[in-house]
Amino acid sequence: MDTTVYVPADQPAPAPGGAARAVRARSLTKTYGKGEATVRALDGVDVDFEQGRFTAIMGPSGSGKSTLMHLLAGLDSATSGQAFLGSTEITGLNDKALTRLRRDRVGFVFQQFNLLPMFTAEQNITLPVELAGGTADKAWFDTLVDTLGLAGRLTHRPGELSGGQQQRVAIARALIAQPDVVFADEPTGNLDSRSGAEVLSFLRRSVRELGRTIIMVTHDPSAAAYADRAVLIADGRIAGDISDPTPESAMAGLDALRTLEPEVTTRRSGAGA
């Protein structure tokens, strides 16, 4: 069954199920450069992300999916439009407020893992809480370690862990402060397919079993298939929305983008992932 719903780019993507919105974007725009050389990386995007769900943002390279995530996470400033985290408008917050927001309400999982090499796995996981001046909730920490299968690895340093293990530590770090939303940027990009599948399963379990909200940026249809929903983006605009994507439907969505937007010719194959 084809569940793909194609929507015009200028209409807000619907939020199925009527769940509370964790993250919203309204006419979100980001441009680089001036005059003739202006590049519209993001062109008036309206999109909602539901709480307690695992959403993938999909699109080819240069589609603006990373830019969207940066703006939604308060890592970069928008040229115009608004982004909301829950009821907080994050566009226009100053650096201090954004730092507190990231510390308390947002978690990150990076493609490069980005663990601090001088700390052990446990120290890496608890770091965000400590930066905020608190201590990690022991029960929650144990739950995370349990769920992510890190029990035997807590005293190891990142250099002593495999890529998949490092990424699981990074996921635990992202979840330790019980943030409203976790942004994952190509979390499987640096992993082989088995480790990648493992990490994606853990992300899905975090949503289903721990009730977290995760927004994942990926260009890989098989990774997107782990999500509850895939938002397609192309040329800086929302280009589609797939509920319960499968690798095939996600791939079909991406292919459709190519036929819709002939100028988007770059296609990085999701090799191995």
Added chain:
Amino acid sequence: MLTADPTTRVALGQMRRSIGRLAAAGLAIVISTAFVAATLQAGTIITRTTYAQVAAQYADADLVVFDRDGTMVPADTDAVRAVEGVAAADGFHGTYTELNHGSRTVYQSLVATPSDPRLSPLALADGTWADGPRRIVLPVEVAELFGVGVGDSIASTRCLRGGHQAVDENGAECYGGQEVTQRLTVSGLVDDPLGTYAAGGGVAVVSPAALERRLADDAGGAPPPGMRTLVVALDRPGDQAAVEAVKSDLAAVVPSATGVTTPEEYAEDVVASISDGQNIVYLVFALALAAVSLVVAGLVIANTLQVLVAQRSHTLALLRCVGASTGQVYRSVLLEAAILGAVASVAGVVVGSLFVRAGLLVAPGFDLGVELPRTITPSPSALLVPLAVGLLVTLVAALAPARAASRVAPLAALRPAQDPGRCGTSRARALLAGLATVGGFVVMAGGVALGTSGSIDVGLFAAILGGSMSLVGVIAGSVFWLPRVAAAFGRFTGAGGPAARLASANTLRNPRRTAATSTALLIGVTLVSMMTTGAASARVAMDDQLDARFPVDLQVTSTTYDENGQAAVPATVTAALDGVDGLRAVTEVTNVSAERADEGKPVQVAVVEPEALRAVANTPADAELLRPGTIVVPERAAALYGLEGLDTLELTGPDGEVTLDVAHSDSQADRAYLTPQDLAAFAAGTAAGEVWAAVDDDQDAGEVVSAVQEAVSTTGETVGVAGIVVERSAYQEIVDAILAIVVGLLAVAVVIALIGVANTLSLSVMDRSKENAVLRAIGLSRRQLRATLAVEGLVIAAVGAVLGVVLGLLYGWAGAATALSTLGTVPLVVPWTEIAVVLGAALVAGLIASVVPAQAAARTRPVAALAAE
């Protein structure tokens, strides 16, 4: 063609891309070569100045004939004058006279008109030399005091002892002889530009015949005292062959001469006997410091190049991929270093020479107490040596980075750059570092032992070698323990805050980098605290030595005698002294030649109350020993009067006998000390023929002595004023000047170290920019990021500084104990103020070095964490 060579093109291209980093590193070389150049040139100046100072009193004489026993007679002078090639010769002879004009009286030393102006350090300021019997040339200051000028006449009064009749007698009687007054015409005024006679309050000049007559009168029929030195001017001054030829002739015609030397040799001899060749020692010291500053610069260069190579590894790998050989890559790095070294060394030599020139230009503005040359022409070696050394150091420092560069695999071009992570450190390195540290300290201890037991040259060499070895060991080993110490320190100071935790973890990240950062500062701090410690020890030792040699700053001596011997210093004189600014602790002292019950040599004794002695003498130890029933015998006095080893001494006099305990002291005064109570037991009623006074340390000694002379002269009384303090402060000024130069040069090494610290820290921050972005993304605030770097910089600086101070104390003590062992026991002084300043400066340097990079780091946008490599 040079530019066609791909290696050169690569090197030049790389340099263009890293010009900022290279400039910072090159600055280290510029400064250290400037240091070497300036040290070499300053060394020339110091040596020249010291010799010139001592040689000044021999003016432009070509040769000095000296007789340590002082037995040369005028006939010897005539014999010397008769030698072929001798233009002029004068004996160094002098006497004293009382000069009066109006109500003013001056007790003035007298010398003869030189037979050749080359033979006198005095400069005629006005009029002519005294060429007749009734003529006198006065010091400018005395003429001012009297208010007289050329052509005026003054009176000269002296006391003729014995039956000898003087010409123009018309005076009253003086005890044991006749007081004779002569009217003298002032024929000229003299300046003493070099301060040769400053200690005696200047000198007046009469004709040679008049002086001879006065000497004969003084002797009262007996042969006048002999001379110690004859100064000789040659027909062809400066002709080395003539000097050598005349030298042997002179030795032949003056049988009693113990030596014939040039004034320079004589000065060298005198300088050596004063300071035992310390000027050479200081030069060695300064050059050793220059060497260490070069090592610091080498470390900075090596560290910078290492980081540059690491940053360029991708480019280097690409070069290798397209066919560059390992040799070409290696050579390109060395070539880069050679260009850097050459440019920086030339700049350094220029800066160093300019610095010396500027120093000489401003020097006359300060009262250094020494006459410095206005300009200096550096010898070729003083220019070439720093150039060669600077280039060599840069090349040597580049060897390891060049090897690292040549080892970059072509494959690295295809892989994303990896975090360097934790570097492995080898066991061999640990072993060698440990051996060098321990061995170095052992060698240094051996050197100190050798130095203090007499062989200074070998001892100093061993101490420097051992010190350098141990420092190298400490530096090489620092990678093992320094980061850990710093991390522990960070945890300790951080009190658990996340910023401190991050900082202490970061110090363990890249142990080499941390160690290098801290080491650069460690070396600087070690050097500074070494020199200040050494200088403080040297100064104290020198002061002790000078105090022992010159126990009293100023002595006023009665020159009149009555039936009991020396008459008391008139009360008006004592009262006048009380009114002189800059004098303290004026006390009357009785000078007695005490007969011994054992018929031994009479003992010259200074009789003074212990409290008064404590206040006035520069050797408080003597005062501590002095009490009724005890005679204090300084080492020198014991030797003079044969009192060595005595426990008790029996003195006799008109009023009885007294048996005294002998307290031996190690001061160098030439008289024993006794209390008035004990004197009363055997020679009551002896007048206090001397007044001793101390000059306040913050006063100019020469001015105070002049003020005393003026005050005394207004009383109209005739007394001798001996301002030994002038001589003393001249020595101190030389010592201070040399130390100031050395410490000044040393500050340069610290600046190099600071450049190194700032350089390495900012490189560390650059390295971690990605990581800092991650931390920002997961909730680290800008303030926390800045705090993290500030704590890291502070902690690394604190560890380096504290260790540096400890090492510096050790090295400073070792160096002072060895180099200055001729001054006796060198006290181990801890210069607390300087240490506090050094520590404070190091901490501030650590802060500055980290705060600026921290600002850059705080600008890192969190989004950079998500950027692909």
